[in-house]
Amino acid sequence: EVQLVESGGGLVQPGGSLRLSCTASGFTFSTYCIYCVRQAPGKGLEWISATNNGGGTSYYADSVKGRFTASRDNAKNTLSLQMNSLKPEDTAMYHCAAHNPYFPPRVDRFKYKGQGIQVTVSS
Numbered sequence: 001e002v003q004l005v006e007s008g009g010g011l012v013q014p015g016g017s018l019r020l021s022c023t024a025s026g027f028t029f030s031t032y033c034i035y036c037v038r039q040a041p042g043k044g045l046e047w048i049s050a051t052n053n054g055g056g057t058s059y060y061a062d063s064v065k066g067r068f069t070a071s072r073d074n075a076k077n078t079l080s081l082q083m084n085s086l087k088p089e090d091t092a093m094y095h096c097a098a099h100n101p102y103f104p105p106r107v108d109r110f111k112y113k114g115q116g117i118q119v120t121v122s123s
Helices: none
Strands: 003-007 010-012 018-025 034-039 045-051 058-060 068-073 078-083 092-098 117-121
Touching: 003 092, 018 034, 018 092, 018 117, 034 068, 034 078, 045 068, 045 092, 058 068
Parallel strands: 010 117
Antiparallel strands: 003 018, 018 078, 034 045, 034 092, 045 058, 068 078, 092 117
C-alpha cells in the first residue's frame, strides 16, 4: 500500500518558519520526482515544489521561490520542505505527492498524494 505521510505543520506567525516532512512507503521512492502541493481555503490545488529523484534539483512555484527549500533523503524515504518568511497567504493544507506524467505537473494527475497537514500563518 502506497503511503505518503506529512508532519510538522501547525500555527506560525507571519515571518516565521516551519519545516514539513513527508515519509513515503509502498513504492520505490528514489525513482520518483516528489512534489509538494497545497490547497488554500476556497482555492484549488497548487504545486509549489518538485524535487528530482536524485535530489540534486528542485523547482519552485513563483509564489514560494526564495522562501521555501525542498530536500530529500532517499535512504530514509523522506522529503523535507523548509518554509521561511511565511506569509498569511501561505495558509493551506500541504500535501506531498508523486507520479505525475506532466511537468509542470497537472494537479489533477497525481497518482500518489498524502492526506496533508495544515499550515496556518497568522498573528
